[in-house]
Amino acid sequence: MGSFLMPKSEVYMKQESTVDLLLDVDQRPSAGKGILLSFQHVFAMFGATILVPLILGMPVSVALFASGVGTLIYMISTGFKVPVYLGSSFAFITAMSLAMKEMGGDVSAAQTGVILTGLVYVLVAAGVRFAGTKWIDKLLPPIIIGPMIIVIGLGLAGSAVTNAGLVADGNWKNALVAVVTFLIAAFINTKGKGFLRIIPFLFAIIGGYLFALTLGLVDFTPVLKANWFEIPGFYLPFSTGGAFKEYNLYFGPETIAILPIAIVTISEHIGDHTVLGQICGRQFLKEPGLHRTLLGDGIATSVSAFLGGPANTTYGENTGVIGMTRIASVSVIRNAAFIAIALSFLGKFTALISTIPNAVLGGMSILLYGVIASNGLKVLIKERVDFSQMRNLIIASAMLVLGLGGAILKLGPVTLSGTALSAMTGIILNLILPYENKD
DSSP states (O other): OOHHHOSSSOOOOOOOOOSSBBOOTOOOOOOHHHHHHHHHHHHHHHHHHHHHHHHTTOHHHHHHHHHHHHHHHHHHHHOOOOOOOEEOTTTTHHHHHHHHHHTTTTTHHHHHHHHHHHHHHHHHHHHHHOOHHHHHHHHHOHHHHHHOOOHEEEEEEEHHHHHTTOSTTTTTTHHHHHHHHHHHHHHHHHHHOOGGGGGGGHHHHHHHHHHHHHTTTOOOOHHHHHHHHOOOOOEESSSSTSEEEEOOOOOOOOHHHTTTHHHHHHHHHHHHHHHHHHHHHHTTTTIIIHHHHHHHHHHHHHHHHHHTTEEEEEEEHHHHHHHOOBBBHHHHHHHHHHHHHHHHTTTHHHHHHHTOOOHHHHHHHHHHHHHHHHHHHHHHHTTOOOOTTTHHHHHHHHHHHHHHHHHEEEEEEEEEHHHHHHHHHHHHHHHOOOOOOOO
């Protein structure tokens, strides 16, 4: 295992960053500033991380615990060289829900399926380790990377707008809270001085929350009902004498049907690391290497499912925070993981964070997802992609329309949509379409 994890070089592979970083990957803020920056990342991932278990009927505390542990596993695997936070994955919701339904509500097939999917990541990582990464440049040139980043950012725009209440049947109070939250972040990010400017997200969340409180949009009932200290409600595949709920490892067809989802999530994994690499000015897919990032993500996913939680995945929300604050410090993300683990045991605090209205998260998401998409435009401009070449225009057009248009392709138990479908389409077109001869 040691040789598998050994990097080919101890020196970061650099590329030009799309963001002028205040703190680089291997730099650390002061202790006081670091804690605030870490809490900012906790707030960024919290909404989506707890939403997945709520949809699947899983304990929120387990998902929160697993996200923190999973992030630490990932960091160990990558040698603490990549500022990635892992949270609950939405890609498995449909497959896991179907497995539970077919098993009469039993989670055995769903949890076993996700455990095995994590192991698929590990096998793919081993293949990448021995096959090298030169194929990455061939499959992912700037004409693929740019639109992929745009799709990753804008693909989440619908949920941001809905949470913000900016829809036909939306509540004006929610819309107002979202606008106020957005403006606080925008003004702090552009007019703020010193440390204030690097934590606009945290101040915007607090400001938006207080404003929502004055409009009666905050319900403290969950806080009043929660205990101060609660052990996460783990589900485990062995007997615990009644201490925790149990499930059985199950290897039937309901389980196997979940495995092809790995095709989708591995594509998203590559896309997310590409986005982050552009922001940080690092080629993370080459150093520490795709094999190590996949290994960490895969083990984290298997561990989460083993404990009764959902699959883990890299989080665009936290990438957006890095792009907006220009703080790429791995230590900040690491401490956010420890905070998430601690919060999973603090019932009242977890309940308090869960009272943050969707409108506040929506207002922030508009900015965060926009930052991600804008970095895609920066890639196309920086790399001087030639759109007078019709092939490039066709590739970008197909990727953007399929990725943002809600296109879905069902291939047996596998459903391709969004980033995965867009990326695969772009890769295929880039390989088969010829360049124009301008002579």
